[in-house]
Amino acid sequence: MENNDEVVIRRTGQSGLEAFLRNADPDPPHDWACDGYRSSEEYLFWSRKVCGLACLQSLLHGWTDVRLSMGELLALAIEWGCYVMEPSGKVHGLLYRPFMAWVSSQFGFTCQLVERTPIQISARDVRPGQVMIASVSPEIRDPNTIEPLQGGHLVLMYAVDDGEVRFHNPSGYSHNSDSVSLPMHMFERFHANRGILVGRAS
Numbered sequence: 001m002e003n004n005d006e007v008v009i010r011r012t013g014q015s016g017l018e019a020f021l022r023n024a025d026p027d028p029p030h031d032w033a034c035d036g037y038r039s040s041e042e043y044l045f046w047s048r049k050v051c052g053l054a055c056l057q058s059l060l061h062g063w064t065d066v067r068l069s070m071g072e073l074l075a076l077a078i079e080w081g082c083y084v085m086e087p088s089g090k091v092h093g094l095l096y097r098p099f100m101a102w103v104s105s106q107f108g109f110t111c112q113l114v115e116r117t118p119i120q121i122s123a124r125d126v127r128p129g130q131v132m133i134a135s136v137s138p139e140i141r142d143p144n145t146i147e148p149l150q151g152g153h154l155v156l157m158y159a160v161d162d163g164e165v166r167f168h169n170p171s172g173y174s175h176n177s178d179s180v181s182l183p184m185h186m187f188e189r190f191h192a193n194r195g196i197l198v199g200r201a202s
Contacts, residue, residue: 036071046074052094053077054170055133055156056103063200064107077102094154096196108201119191120184123160126197132157134195136187138171143186151192160184 032043053073060066068076077083080102083093100111114122114132126132138153139145159166165187169180 034069036069036074038071042071048171049083049091049093050074051170052082052099052133052154055154055168058156058168059109059131059198060107063109066107076106096194100196103198110197110199110201112197112199114193114195114197116193118193119165119188122195122197123157123165123184126157126160129200130197132195132197134167135192136190137192140182140187140190141169141171143182148190150190151194154195155180157195 032040035043037043037046050070050073053070057068057070057073060068074083077094077099081098082095082102083091084095085091096113100113103109104111110130112125119134122132122134133154134157135151136153136155137145137149137151139148140153140155153171155170156168157165158168163184164181165184166179166181167187
């Protein structure tokens with residue numbers, strides 16, 4: 001996440017969200033090899049699509065001794081059907097049900113699908129040992145965005161205290177990606193009323 005500022009997410013009319021490099025550097029400074037990618041091109045292709053895996057990686061680091069690179073997690077996720085690529089190159093995912101089956105089977109986490117549920121309700125289940133990978137708009141990195149979208153990005157919501165939602169944002173700016181706090185009513189503007197509750201293995 002220390003290189004997040006290389007990638008800027010913006011709103012664009014009918015096309016929705018577009019990601020572009022702030023500097024058109026053909027060889028970005030990100031150490032893609034250490035992240036387990038086979039090339040800088042592979043890193044650039046997947047970097048906007050692995051927010052859910054970044055949430056999982058945080059849980060593995062916090063709850064287990066498992067240390068897998070993003071490239072390794074991505075390979076496993078594709079094997080389990082969490083991402084599906086069309087011949088055109090379009091990627092579908094992160095697909096919740098295959099993801100839940102994978103992390104339950106391989107890492108022993110409990111998973112519960114959350115659908116059509118306002119954040120005020122689903123947040124009640126967030127507690128020590130149980131978090132929510134929540135679907136929000138990438139625009140949540142700029143909380144003052146007017147008329148934001150809802151959904152399209154995943155963040156790791158780990159606490160709710162006195163109406164404040166605390167979460168990790170894999171696509172946050174470098175100064176606010178590790179730990180973000182927003183009032184519930186502000187978080188709600190970006191939330192798509194869906195996600196996955198993930199519990200620590202007993």
